[in-house]
Amino acid sequence: MMTKFLELNSHKLKFAFLFISITFTSIVLMVDILASIVNGNGPINRLIVVTVLLTASIGFPSLIVGSVCLIWFNKARNRHRAFQKDPFDKLDRLGFKTVLTYEKTKWYFTEEIKEAEIHGYRVHCDVQRETPKKIDFIAHVISINMTKEIFKKLEKEFKNEDIYFDFDGCLRKIYSLKNTTGLTIENLNDDLKNFVELLRSKGFEPKQK
Known part of the structure; x- marks a missing residue:
């Protein structure tokens, strides 16, 4: 290391x-x-x-x-x-590859995470820094203007799917590493496809690099 x-x-x-x-x-x-x-x-x-x-x-x-x-x-x-725990040890089957973050800046140390393109959305996978027993799938989307009422409605709806708003125009779907019993790589694949399609249906278009 x-x-x-x-x-x-x-x-x-x-x-x-x-x-x-x-x-x-x-x-x-x-x-x-x-x-x-x-x-x-x-x-x-x-x-x-x-x-x-x-x-x-x-x-x-x-x-x-x-x-x-x-x-x-x-x-x-x-x-x-985390990446040795089933089914996250099989992410390569879903097209995830190792990529580097903060590679072009001196202000943050470079790290290795996983990335894949799912239905046109760039999705990063990494453990949470503050809660290492949770793993995030972060979809990079174009921010949209919305009223406070619409934001609260979406926030509540997304929370039911373990999806949360993040900084920099991202939305994250969270999985607990303590509760993956019965979660197969096929289930995860379906979940992630449904995740990005839900974002698309709510008007969050994919953000390109």
């Missing part, structure tokens, strides 16, 4: 560390300059200044980047487990 992480994110890891280091170091230097101005020519404990600078330039960046890496590893492990 470490090898895969470095393969996907080694350049981003360096950027993240340098960006955070420069940011915190600049803040510390500005505070130090302001303190010097306020104190006039008063004595400044250089040992404290050096310690704070080292903490800002190395300590904080290491802690923050390390924490983000742990989150990446934890989700990658949960994703691996």
Whole structure:
């Protein structure tokens, strides 16, 4: 897993560390300059200044980047487990392939998820970051303008099908990994086709890349 992480994110890891280091170091230097101005020519404990600078330039960046890496590893492990559980271990039969997310930005670490095209809709499959025992099938759709009343009506109707509105013009169908008894790959295939067709019937057209 470490090898895969470095393969996907080694350049981003360096950027993240340098960006955070420069940011915190600049803040510390500005505070130090302001303190010097306020104190006039008063004595400044250089040992404290050096310690704070080292903490800002190395300590904080290491802690923050390390924490983000742990989150990446934890989700990658949960994703691996989910994609080994029946019927999600057979997603390739439905046309799902491994794709990379956030590949073209330095602000997020790249991850591997599953993607397929279902009746013209681009559908991503991944575990939830906040609830790793649930797996999402996210359909990318074109946002439509709707009144609050229509939104509430659709929200209630979708909830009965375990479908929820998401950010960035997406709708997600959720499956609990704890409750997949009797769910076959054929059932899942039918579910996902019905999912996108329901979205189409409500006026949500597929969003292209």
